Amino acid sequence: MEFLQTEILENKVSDILWFIGILSYGLLLKRLLSVLFTKILYRFIKHDSVSIQTCIDMLGKPVELFIVLMIVSSSAFYLHFPNAWNLESPENFGLKMILSKGFQCLIIISINWILVRVIKFISLIFQERAALTETKLDDQFVPFFKDLVILLVSTLSFFLILGVVFKIDVVALVTGLGIGGLAIALAAKETLENLFASLTIFVDFPFVVGDSIQIDKVAGDVEKIGFRSTRIRTADGSLVTIPNRLLTAQALENMSSRQFRRAKYHVKLQIETSSETVYKIVHEIQEEVVKHEKIYKTDPGVTRFEGFGEGSLDILVSYNVAGNNAAVLNATKEEINYKIIEIVERNGAKFANPVR
Incomplete structure (x- = not known):
């Protein structure tokens, strides 16, 4: 046609x-x-x-x-x-x-x-x-690799584009960087520090993904460990990104490594409370603490009459909750606090009013 x-x-x-x-x-x-x-x-x-x-x-x-x-x-x-x-x-x-x-x-x-x-x-x-x-x-290793x-x-791919498409001698380019390469290295000093810090984290294992850690004023669960930074999910749901060099340069607490978490506070009774009543309250609180299923049995803690406050008789309550979960700690404290109220009321005592 x-x-x-x-x-x-x-x-x-x-x-x-x-x-x-x-x-x-x-x-x-x-x-x-x-x-x-x-x-x-x-x-x-x-x-x-x-x-x-x-x-x-x-x-x-x-x-x-x-x-x-x-x-x-x-x-x-x-x-x-x-x-x-x-x-x-x-x-x-x-x-x-x-x-x-x-x-x-x-x-x-x-x-x-x-x-x-x-x-x-x-x-x-x-x-x-x-x-x-x-x-x-x-x-932890899978996302990193x-x-x-x-x-x-x-x-x-980048060097392939330079060599195949633009016909640049990549080997000569890398070799000839010289002072320029040194300048780039100095400019990327913090990046290199973070990279080496991430390698240190993988070698020393101060923490792994899923651990609860605290550094400075930041505390939370580790979600990801990257080349430059580590992401931490705080208790209020915020995602905090911390450069790896800071994680290796400061004191860091791995709360997931704890065998127990400690609760420590004072129970203040009125100054008029008799010594016999105080004695009974101290021993009954200790009994309740020891028999609680969440208490760390190897070292349950102590309850003792510590001394005299301003218008009060002070009982120190200190015990260790097994594990490292903050939610379990708070739930255990609540249960024991209810028991303390029952013990004080059962013995006819009263809590001291705060002195103003």
């Missing part, structure tokens, strides 16, 4: 139709091709704890981008720029070079995106496995 041989901007109508057809057909099927590719990949790394839908949701967008780039590359094969435009070749700076190198960068970026999502999907599987074990070390692998893959 003569119409198909007609040229528009030095491109035959038939070639333009091939370009439009391949591009349109590919864009319509990109979602289907993405799901198909993801399902094939899922068969190699599948695990019962992570559904295929999760895999599709994570890999869908990057795979679609890669497919679109391949479709554009295939369809663009049928077209060329008019010679009348006198464009520079792809080897020389100009529109063709910009499009060529830009397209190559997008290809590498899309592959890097796919690899990053695959790494995250595999880490989900290992996190599910880690959750089934008693130790918390694997819960996930971030480490992602950093390595992304760095490799």
Whole structure:
């Protein structure tokens, strides 16, 4: 057909139709091709704890981008720029070079995106496995190594773009940094300190993910240990991010390592209370404390008549609650406090009024 041989901007109508057809057909099927590719990949790394839908949701967008780039590359094969435009070749700076190198960068970026999502999907599987074990070390290592692998893959992609796309000698570039590299290292001093501090945390294990820690005025549960910082969830639900270098440079208390938590306070009786009544109250409180199921049996604590206050007789109540859970400590204190009120009332004594 003569119409198909007609040229528009030095491109035959038939070639333009091939370009439009391949591009349109590919864009319509990109979602289907993405799901198909993801399902094939899922068969190699599948695990019962992570559904295929999760895999599709994570890999869908990057795979679609890669497919679109391949479709554009295939369809663009049928077209060329008019010679009348006198464009520079792809080897020389100009529109063709910009499009060529830009397209190559997008290809590498899309592959890097796919690899990053695959790494995250595999880490989900290992996190599910880690959750089934008693130790918390694997819960801590999985996110750390996930971030480490992602950093390595992304760095490799960056150098790949420099070396393959822009033809830069990466080895010579790294070697020739010299003073510039030293300046960058000095500028990134705190970042490097945080990185080495994170490695120290993983070697010394002062705490792991899930532990309750306190540093300075911040106390809470460790949610994540990263390259630069550690995230702590406080009791009021706030998420506090602390640089790792501060965690290794200051005194840190790991409250999860406690075998017990201590409660200590005074019970003040009226000054008129007889010594016999005080004696009975002290011993009955101690009996209630010792027989409580939450008390740390190895060292339950003491209850004693400590001395004379301003218009009161002071009884020291000190006991240790097994475990490190603050909620259990508070609940135990409440139960024992009710018992103390009953003991004082049963013995006919009264609590001292505060002296003003």
